[in-house]
Amino acid sequence: MTAQEARILELHEAFEPDARQKIAAILAEGSVTQAQICRESGVSSGILSPWLQEKYRGDSQAVEAKLRTWLNARERKTQIASVLPVAPPWIETPTAEKITAVLAYAQMAGDVGCIYGGAGMGKTVTLRAYAENNPNVWVVEMHAAGAAVASALEEIAEAVGLRGLPSRAVRLHREIVKRLRGSEGLLIIDEAQHLRTGAIEAIRALHDATGVGLVLCGNESVYARLTGGSREATFAQLFSRLGKRLHLAKPNRADVLHLAAHYGVTDKAEQALLMEIAAKPGALRGVVKALRLAGMFAAGAGATAIGCEHIRAAWVDLGGAA
Structure with a gap:
């Protein structure tokens, strides 16, 4: 050796x-x-x-x-x-209350709703919070790989607890209808902008056959597809069923103040800085990320509270402009 x-x-x-x-x-x-x-x-x-x-x-x-x-x-x-401060799973901001109102109405009335707007507005976390607190609510997050009819129905089948079904659209539709009918539930399609026209129509057919509430949620293109261009020829049936519609353009001041308060930020200077961050791409998601990292910086510096210097340093560290 x-x-x-x-x-x-x-x-x-x-x-x-x-x-x-x-x-x-x-x-x-x-x-x-x-x-x-x-x-x-x-x-x-x-x-x-x-x-x-x-x-x-x-x-x-x-x-x-x-x-x-x-x-x-x-x-x-x-x-x-x-x-590192723990990210809040969900904070009931004013925008979250508006989202919840659409979801509750759609489930209660068995109606169709549409929630659309930019990223980082708290849509997805609010959808999931509503599902956790209400019976028979299914959140299905769509993606490019599930854009076609059969694959979209597979995702829905998985979400409602149906597994091992053959990947045939007719069979999937039939079994999902059996599962949803009489449930008084709510089917939420998140990231709906990924869906092809046929898949959206297949989901509309589920609503028609079962009477469950249906909410399409995604970016600006979701509503634009339902209202623009050849809407009369493609989405006329779905558009005619739309009940409540919620457009989330940008975070409001109250949203930012709710998040700031969660991290103990109450001074106007820090709040104003967070408002600037909220106006940038990423919106409220960017605010939460900046606050979490700012909290770590403040703790490392021995500070008792998050200050503007910590928020600025965090935002720059995250890749934002100085």
Whole structure:
């Protein structure tokens, strides 16, 4: 054995018990599961279990290296999390109240609604908050891969609890109708701008067949597609069913003040700076990101509150203009 190999073995033997002890302690805390460690570290369960029991006969050094990387990353995340304010899952801003009103009306009346506007206005988090607090509400987030009829219906089937169905539009439609009929529920299609014309019409047909509420939510193009161009020829049936429509152009001052208050920001100078950030692309989402990072900067500087200097530094660090 060479001197270098001996040194590697020495380091290996010194590290191995410590790594096992750390991981065993983390598992005992219950903060993570063994399956989660496997996913995050890249070490399979078939290797991790015997390694923890000192029964692994493979390349233990390679396993240690992966787990050491995972432990170091976990420690860094813990350090950051200790000073980074938690992002609020949902704050009932005035804009959120307007969104909720459309959702509640559509579900109660079995009607069709449309919510459209720019990114970062809190649409998606409000949709999900409403779904968590009301029965038989299904939020389906569409994407480019689910733009066609059958794939869009697959996404809806998954959301309403139907799994393992064949990827045939007729069968999917039939089973979804059975699931939704009589539920007095609400089907929310988020990111609806990704849908092709046929998929939108298929979703409209679900509403017609079941009487459940339906809300299409997305960017400006969602409503534009329903109202512009050859609307009479393509979306006439859906447009004629539209009940409440909500256009979210930009955040208002009250939205920003609600978010600022959550982070303890009450001074007018800081609020004015946050209003400037809210007016930029990203809107309220940008405000939340800036406030979280500003909170970390303030804590690092030993400040008792978030100030303008922390907000400016956070916004620049996030890639915003100085």
